Amino acid sequence: MRLIQITDSHLYADKQARSRAGIPWQQFQRVLEAVITERPDVVVFTGDISQDETAASYALACEALSALPCPWFWIAGNHDQPELMAAEHPLLEEVDLEQWRLLLLNTQVVGKPHGELGSVALSALAERLEQDDRPTLIAMHHPPVDVGAAWMDAIGLQDRDAFWQLLSAYPQVKMILFGHAHQAYAQHHQAAGTDIGVYGCPAMADQFLPGAEQFAIDEASRPGYRVVDFNAHEWQTWIERVVV
Template sequence: MRLVQISDCHLLADPKGASRKGFPLRQLHAVVERARALRPDVLLVTGDIAQDETSVAYRHASEAFATLECPWFWIPGNHDQPELMAECQPFHEEIDLGEWRVLLLDSRISGQPGGELGQRQLQRLASQLEADDRPVLVALHHPPLDVGSVWMDAIGLKDRDALWQTLSPYPQVKALICGHIHQAFAAWQGMVAVYGCPATSDQFLAKSHEFATDEAARPGLRVIDLRGEALSTWVERVDI
């Protein structure tokens, strides 16, 4: 089973609209083309699909994702408008991959760059884990731990400690994946792996005290292969 993660597209209604360092829709198309060559079974998009919060931007995204001809799912990021997203593609709380499950969390706080899950969502997560002991991959937009960039760590997941407390009794949780950080990232929290994903739009400079883009880094995606209880993952980059 192969899952491809795409994140942080920051699309505009104008298909030729520019970001700080590039052209988001053109870059998304290049990343999707690379994903197609990898033959994914599932695509998961971990938030910040639109920059200008327009329905047209979400249509650009959904049309691009549909070309992969595999099931695709998304969760909102801090820049997104969930109501507009849902008009293009409904939200899901869980993806059943047979031997594995993917549990999808919404960490968006309206009008704020940082994220939070809240008690109700954490209670739902515990119930989902209690009901089924198959291996689990958890997906959310905001990183559930510090990534080493001062400005980014200030706008991460506010209730990360509560999240890890919720997950701690459940050894079937193998990894968490996130967006938001616009860079490849890998770390461990106890026995659980945490992976960040490059953006399809601008890349952020790692280990930076203040906001900075990484002009040398290319857009990319993360590949996650699930076989038995084993998870393997790597990042692919594309030229634009």
């Protein structure tokens, strides 16, 4: 099975609106065109679909995503309006991937750049993991780890310690995909006596400079997406970049 992660398109209702280093709609189109050529079985969009938080920006995204040759799913980022998203396309919590499960977590804290699951969502996650021991992939917007950029690490998942403590009881969790950081990331985190692959993804829009103490754009990097190929027992994952 092939899953592709896209993230952080930061679209405006105006297709010609500019971001710091490009035009988000053009960047979105180029990435989506490349994703389609990968022949994915499923696409997951890990948040910050919109920058201006308008209904029109989500309608624009959905119209373009309808060209995908497979089912696609999305979650809200800190810039998003979940109600407007849900009016265009469902916000699901779980997807059956046959031999695997995909769990989609909402880490948004309304009005704040950082993320948090909270005790209620953590309890619900534990209940879902108790119900099924198939290999599990978790998708979320905010990084549950430090990515090495001080300013970004300060606005990641705030209750990450509780999240990792919970996962220590569930060895079926194999992978975590996150957005928000606008950069590639790949590490293994020890939990439940096993290694969990933790992966970040380039943004569809501007890229952030890895290792920066303060906010900075990475003008040398291009938009991209993450490919995950997996079967019942193993997976491979890598990043693809797109010329805009």
